[in-house]
Amino acid sequence: MPFLSRLAIFPLCIRWQLWLVLLVTLPATTTSQAAERWQRTDVLISSFMKVALKREYRPGVSAPLVRWQVPIKVNIDSQLGNTRLQDTLSKVQFRHLSVITGQPLSFVSSAKEANLRIAFISYHHMTREAAAYVGKQQASTPGMRKALREGVCLTLFKTAEDHSINSGLILIPADFARQKARLVDCVVEETAQIMGLPNDSDDVYPSVFSDVSVDTWLSPLDYVLLKMLYSPALSAGMSSAQVRAALPGVIQSLAAQGDLTHAIRRVRKGSLREWAGE
Secondary structure, three states: OOHHHHEEEEEEEOOHHHHHHHHHHOOOOOHHHHHHHHOOHHHHHHHHHHHHHEOOOOOOOEOOOOEEOOOEEEEEEEOOOOHHHHHHHHHHHHHHHHHHHOOOEEEOOOOOOOOEEEEEEOHHHHHHHHHHHHOHHHHOOHHHHHHHHHEEEEEEEEEOOOOEEEEEEEEEEHHHHHHOOOHHHHHHHHHHHOOOOOOOOOOOOOOOOOOOOOOOOOOHHHHHHHHHHOOOOOOOOOOHHHHHHHHHHHHHHHHHOOOOOOHHHHOOOOOHHHHHOO
């Protein structure tokens, strides 16, 4: 299998330019109306298909489902900025994701022990770090250059032959992210994407996976999408058709467990939002 087909790149795009336009043009929507929409089966299926099976740099193409199927071992590499804050943000967020998905996760002290590294680095070191992970040839492709040019932060991961994720790298340029007031946004979105929801879509709302959203924290919809991804009824390597056929049953099971009706409360428990006191 070509290396390119087993590598994914997902930047957090700069979204703040859109905020003023959104304030003017978006229709007023109450919390109850938004909740009613994202809880619908058709919206959940459509949202999942867009963020789990589509790829930003391959429009129109559906990829196999990807997710972790081995325990995640995270190394937090703070090279720039407030080490204590970065460590806390990362640990609270990753533990939250582990609880939501049921995916085993631990923290290790060295990159050699890890299969997932989150690195807080200088903006000027982004290309160097990306190239060290994917190779100079892959780092020079148009898609990678665009991701490095347009994104605030970047997620890279590799998959095994069965499409399960077996290693990952999150690059957060601490200086640039803080300049754009996006440090927390980077931690929240990139860690969620590396679980196996790699695509952004303006149609998925309210969500950290939407480039037109101003959400910093995982939304109730994001919580449900993550629960769907790690349902026992799904597995890495499933095709778009297989996933679509399985999703109604997945959603029915989550509804029976109260994950739809109680998502607003459950997504807050143990979250960075709760830690921040918001």
